[in-house]
Amino acid sequence: KPFNVTVSFPEDSKGSLHAMLVELSQEDESCSLEVPLSRYTGVRALEQALAKGMTPVLSSWHSEDMLWMYGNGSDEKFPC
DSSP: OOOEEEEEOOBOTTSOBOEEEEEEEETTEEEEEEEEOTTOTTHHHHHHHHHTTOOOOOOOOOOTTOHHHHSOOTTSSOOO
8 A cells, every 4th residue: 555655844933943754644544753853963954955945755665685775784783
């Protein structure tokens, strides 16, 4: 079943980006996720890129043959 994805980037009272809100829905079900950006060191660069018109793109897929991409690296951390 296809998912509908809605992402928003709310601002605080000073007009600064403070979170990323993601809503996933599928027929009559939904799931919300809020990612606070206050500790993200690149938040100002992200804010500037969004203000210039950058369009975030999300891709979600799975394959058993993709461990080279999303499996643990040699340091036992994700490779990215």
